[in-house]
Amino acid sequence: MTLEARGIRLAVRGRAVLDDVAVEARPGRILALLGPNGAGKSTLLRVLAGVQQPDAGAVSWSGIDWLALKRRERARVAALVEQDAPVDVPLTVRDAVGLGRIPHESGFGGGRDDDPAVERAMRDADVTGFASRQLSELSGGERQRVHLARALAQQPELLLLDEPTNHLDVRAQLALLALLRRLTAERGLTVVVALHDLGLALRHADDAVVLDAGRVAAAGPAASVLVPAVVDPVWRVRSRVGEHGIAFDLPEDAA
Amino acid sequence: MTELPLALRAPRSAAARLALRVTAAGAFGLALAASVVVAVTIGAADLAPGDVLRSIAAHLGLGATPLDPLRDGIVWQLRLPRVLTAAAVGAGLAIAGCVMQAITRNTLADPYLLGLSGGASLGAVSVLLLGASLLLPVAAFLGAALALVATLGIARVGGALTPTRTVLAGVAVSSLTGALTSLVIFWTATGDSYREILSWLLGSLAGARWPELAIAAVAVLVVGLPLVASGRTLDAFTFGDTAAAALGVDVARTRWLLLGATALLTGALVSVSGAIGFVGLVLPHLVRLVVGARHRMLLPLSALTGAIFLVWCDTLARSAFDPRELPVGVVTAILGAPVFALLLLRSGARR
Numbered sequence: 001m002t003l004e005a006r007g008i009r010l011a012v013r014g015r016a017v018l019d020d021v022a023v024e025a026r027p028g029r030i031l032a033l034l035g036p037n038g039a040g041k042s043t044l045l046r047v048l049a050g051v052q053q054p055d056a057g058a059v060s061w062s063g064i065d066w067l068a069l070k071r072r073e074r075a076r077v078a079a080l081v082e083q084d085a086p087v088d089v090p091l092t093v094r095d096a097v098g099l100g101r102i103p104h105e106s107g108f109g110g111g112r113d114d115d116p117a118v119e120r121a122m123r124d125a126d127v128t129g130f131a132s133r134q135l136s137e138l139s140g141g142e143r144q145r146v147h148l149a150r151a152l153a154q155q156p157e158l159l160l161l162d163e164p165t166n167h168l169d170v171r172a173q174l175a176l177l178a179l180l181r182r183l184t185a186e187r188g189l190t191v192v193v194a195l196h197d198l199g200l201a202l203r204h205a206d207d208a209v210v211l212d213a214g215r216v217a218a219a220g221p222a223a224s225v226l227v228p229a230v231v232d233p234v235w236r237v238r239s240r241v242g243e244h245g246i247a248f249d250l251p252e253d254a255a
Numbered sequence: 256m257t258e259l260p261l262a263l264r265a266p267r268s269a270a271a272r273l274a275l276r277v278t279a280a281g282a283f284g285l286a287l288a289a290s291v292v293v294a295v296t297i298g299a300a301d302l303a304p305g306d307v308l309r310s311i312a313a314h315l316g317l318g319a320t321p322l323d324p325l326r327d328g329i330v331w332q333l334r335l336p337r338v339l340t341a342a343a344v345g346a347g348l349a350i351a352g353c354v355m356q357a358i359t360r361n362t363l364a365d366p367y368l369l370g371l372s373g374g375a376s377l378g379a380v381s382v383l384l385l386g387a388s389l390l391l392p393v394a395a396f397l398g399a400a401l402a403l404v405a406t407l408g409i410a411r412v413g414g415a416l417t418p419t420r421t422v423l424a425g426v427a428v429s430s431l432t433g434a435l436t437s438l439v440i441f442w443t444a445t446g447d448s449y450r451e452i453l454s455w456l457l458g459s460l461a462g463a464r465w466p467e468l469a470i471a472a473v474a475v476l477v478v479g480l481p482l483v484a485s486g487r488t489l490d491a492f493t494f495g496d497t498a499a500a501a502l503g504v505d506v507a508r509t510r511w512l513l514l515g516a517t518a519l520l521t522g523a524l525v526s527v528s529g530a531i532g533f534v535g536l537v538l539p540h541l542v543r544l545v546v547g548a549r550h551r552m553l554l555p556l557s558a559l560t561g562a563i564f565l566v567w568c569d570t571l572a573r574s575a576f577d578p579r580e581l582p583v584g585v586v587t588a589i590l591g592a593p594v595f596a597l598l599l600l601r602s603g604a605r606r
Contacts, residue, residue, distance in 0.1 A: 046497065049500075049501050051500040071500070071503045071504070071505060072503035073503075075502050076503075078501075079501065080497070080498075082494070082495070082497055082498060085494045085495070085498065086360075086495060089493055089494070089548055090543055090544070090548045091493065091547055091548050091549065092547065095547060096493075099490055099491065099494070099502065100502075102490065102502045102503065103503040105487055106487070154502075
């Protein structure tokens, strides 16, 4: 189902973080949210997740007023994987993934031990092999897959991820994006993922939105957005796009 | 982490996990019951556990032959209500600490360290001064709530709400409420004011009889039990506020509701026992080391171990220097302060 945001504005202490932003994310497709540091990617993801209220603008989910839904109802549809979740949490992988069931449970009681949705989410994110280990004992890539599994345990139709490839080695980055691709293709998930690595975005995303200082600089299919005419002024670099991806230089006058 | 707790934390099947939970709760429940009975026998007068059970059975009308009046009086009028009050206060403080730690994501949070207990003492003492002892728990709650708001307010001014900043703000608030409490007592008291000051600042169960037990027990049943049952909501805060919001929790409302409940619980407990420290810090921490951070295990086991802990601390406090009594807070501080120091070192090393 399609997520559509129009005219999103948000100011923090008088400074516009999002300024008339429009985004459209479609089912079965991966939308990359791109932009330099501080462009507003994380804030936009929180607005799309319904966690942060915008000052103005509308968000709709398959035609429904998304921000008017109850929090719990939204949490059963959309899951957010944040950047840099705390790691000093004494939980096993299975218990951490089980937290994703909270929107589907009552606030009282303790959650089920034998929830099939937890087992399925762990299989999908490929964490079943270390389900009984402690979160703090895992590698960065393993831990990021656990957070993805926790999001999948919410049984979302919309998956929002904030720079999930941060701190991951190349192989773990590719594995994570391959996993997102598979879930998108098999389940028809709508995926919005903030990325820093433009090469990864070019190779793995279907669509892309480039944010620059809170405004949309470009939007469309990833291959048509990630071109020097867009990239160079926004990131203040000189880029070349070839068959091996995208390469960058500092412009000569900045060196 | 050692091997044994790991094995405890991670049994594979759902049935095994349920069995573990029931077994653990049952074992600690039995340990608490046994602790209460044995603690009552300790002290002057020659009492056996059987005598305690006989006295209880006789008073509950279960047809047992009563003890002789003197020894029955010691069990039923003096020691049993005191030991049960210790259990209720210990359970309640452990629950309050556990809840505060979860919603502030701060393992150093504790009703004593963040100034709630001191504020509650001040509120209670002020009302006693005015002679309105019926309002005692209400005034203690208001004192605890104001102290909490002050602590969080001070910690937040000019910076993020980090664990150490929050504790420092709590120290400031505790110092002020402690000084004001002493001042109020000193101003109004006629004779032995130092003893009274100590029992409010350090906590004492020396005066606990059935009416005090009633206040503590009602607080634990009416406020503490719903908090124990709200474990899933606390679980949602595991990865922070945004994560909790993304799981459908109304973060601001939930936080103030739960903090208000801990202030209410702390206020009621402090109004009967004074400000007993470190129970809410130490027990949740030890239990968390063994069973992990999921609250459906952590909360009930913290409550049970908190109850057992305070029963024995109070028994030690009244018997170690018999016939003189230590304030029970001296015992909990001697045991708890080193754990607090350890946690402080670890939270510093993490940043």
